[in-house]
Amino acid sequence: MREPALNDFAEVDLADFVPKIFYDTAVYREDSPTVHFPATDAPAALDAITAAGFDVYGLPIQANGLTMAYRKSLFEDPAEREAFARHTGRPLTVPSTWDEFRTVAAFFTRPAQRLYGTTWMAGVGDWATDDFKTLLASFGGDGHLIGDDLSLRFADEPGERALAFYRDMITDNPVVPPGTASASWDETASTFGAGLTAMSMNYHSMKLYSPRLGELGYAPVPRGQAAGPHFGTYMLSINRSSAHKAWAYRAITWLTSSAAQLEMAKAGLHPTRTSVYDRLVADPANPDAEFYRALRNTLAIGVGRARLTNYTEVSQAIAAAVNTAAAGRAEPRAALDQAARSVRRLLTAAGYEVP
Template structure:
């Protein structure tokens, strides 16, 4: 009878046993087939370099490691690099990132590679967020984004000029009503014209009433859409059924409003076609503009003596209203978890952890996502912009941009040029938007 060589058989069974145990000990993500290893105690977080997302991730990484045992590895890249890297991750499913902080605009292109967050975004979480924040991170009915901060445009103005008695008397004599932060288009236009002045007597304006975003980039589009919303636009640019709305009345009225400020009233600098948010802020901070419509958090550097020559003289008011009321296009950011993450459970735990630290974004940027954080800080010195910003974010006409994959192409190829055509006088606002409508129809897929 043949005998077994146990010196050979036993090692073989030991190896087989180890393989079975190892396979059972690794949890598997059923959607992606990736394994959550107990040996790798790192969580890779993708953020924009120098952003509040980077600052908060860096500030909290030690505490997260202490709580969970996981080391947070931060990968910081430029703004466009966040999208490019995450888009590549969605395509490759390499498992390079466990969490990323992204712009609202990217959900249509990235959602297929993101993990739904229904267990994280609870009813309690939703109740502490501003209108549109949850829907902004939702695509095709799935919640993919945990909000980290939101923002919108407000009116930032020179309190010293508005509260000056001589200015108040002169304004009332000329326009027939009291000088105060503008609440609507008419008041804004009147005050912009009034404060455009030659203060040094050289025959040319050296102080402008306000500014217009006219640079060849997305700032000009966002600003124009703010006013389109105020004029009654609902479902911005493209309707829910795919119909192109951009050359209808609210959009034309909004573009006419901006061209009037620039070309007829001349209450904004002649170089407005080269100015975006950064340049208009510099103009305001240097004391050469009485007002600016700018992102709410711009109030903070406006009152910083190291940044602004008018520090201590600045106030903030809600966004102006058109016929349809207060409206703005918010700019929220979200944390997401790629489906390809090998640690989906710990990644979602990280999202919950950061949500509880939401006030750190307020300290870093001047805005946050949670209503409770806004309310807590709105009574503190240095955060006077939050009360009017909450009014803007809760405005009836405040709404997100459309959730379509073609949005960036539409903005670049149709909307930015159309705004430029109108502001430069090359086309009328109606002609500009008729042209844009045809370009958009060529970009959108057939119905």
């Protein structure tokens, strides 16, 4: 990045990457790879990164973040608005807090009409972990689940409250369709697309399968005492054994450039550069402008994953606990305690020293 001769295909322009995305995805300390870069709001600057003992290991290419979709036809229907105001004493609006979200979801839950308030992804898989970590951050916990010091932050008190909130909407006072305890990203998308719920959350733009279901709207997911929707990003890197590092670097700078990302967005790419989002959101002819606006806002406040060599196994153990509690087979505290024991064993087996 400091060699002008290698930046002849495209300008790297680190400051143009969405800051949180860049630092979470591409910036590491070789001697402490579990540690995240401490400041993630300022535009990326190579000198500041290296001065803090970190380095850049790739360039981000695709950013996924949890966004909320909703059926505009329901939220704008005069009869629905009047009924909601009569029932709750306040106007019907797209929820911006989790308390509002639960109230709106309960209002639209009408099993006799095959309509439910929202979807959740409580099946055993990374999707359930992602649901939980979004709520965990909202309830004041560490959305990374595992602290940089390898403490089991997901099992702290905010995690118990987050999981109890999740369980309440799925089992205790359900506002979701039957089968939510086994739902993944795919089932969630198809359930919402069929018009069975008023709201949904996912990591890509959504579709309503019939024109009679009306128009689709997007917004950031609600927040609690804090905000931290889950995001995860892909990056392009150079293997240290590569025989053609210079050309690999040129390819990466070109593929992650603003011009290339703007073109790839036509095929559904989720950009990683601020300038590309600005163009997509401002384009009046772009049918996905509202989705990209919600995604951009999500990426500015989101929280990524813990930096673990065995994150997949750790996520699966947490997902099993989330599922058990959500389905009502265990209390949230007991489920988290079991997950903490499993995660501790997994981290120890992988060579980590857990405090």
